[in-house]
Amino acid sequence: MQYALVDIGIACEHLILQAQEEGLGACWLGWFDEKAVKRVLGIPKAQKVDIMLSLGYPEAQVARDKKRKPMDEIRRFS
Numbered sequence: 821m822q823y824a825l826v827d828i829g830i831a832c833e834h835l836i837l838q839a840q841e842e843g844l845g846a847c848w849l850g851w852f853d854e855k856a857v858k859r860v861l862g863i864p865k866a867q868k869v870d871i872m873l874s875l876g877y878p879e880a881q882v883a884r885d886k887k888r889k890p891m892d893e894i895r896r897f898s
């Protein structure tokens with residue numbers, strides 16, 4: 821288990837929830853060109869970028885309709 825990645829996930833999710841609370845919108849970004857990101861943001865090559873979050877004020881506060889599988893289809897308690 822890579823606990824560091826779990827910690828990053830927890831920290832990011834808290835950040836996203838707080839952003840939402842303050843009227844901001846956020847989006848997880850896991851698929852990116854790490855090399856290009858480091859170049860653009862001036863991040864040293866030796867450092868690793870595991871995840872990014874975009875953050876900004878949404879045009880509308882209304883969330884779009886979401887298509888979700890029913891909970892019973894994706895969770896199980898044993």
Ligand SMILES: Cc1cc2nc3c(=O)[nH]c(=O)nc-3n(C[C@H](O)[C@H](O)[C@H](O)COP(=O)(O)O)c2cc1C
Nearest residue numbers: 846847848849850851852871872883884885886887
């Ligand atoms: C760890 C993680 C990485 C993600 N990376 C990307 C990404 O690189 N690009 C993208 O379009 N969506 C990415 N997503 C999905 C979006 O952040 C978002 O969760 C998805 O669009 C569902 O949005 P919704 O909850 O409003 O339906 C990622 C989600 C997670 C949890």
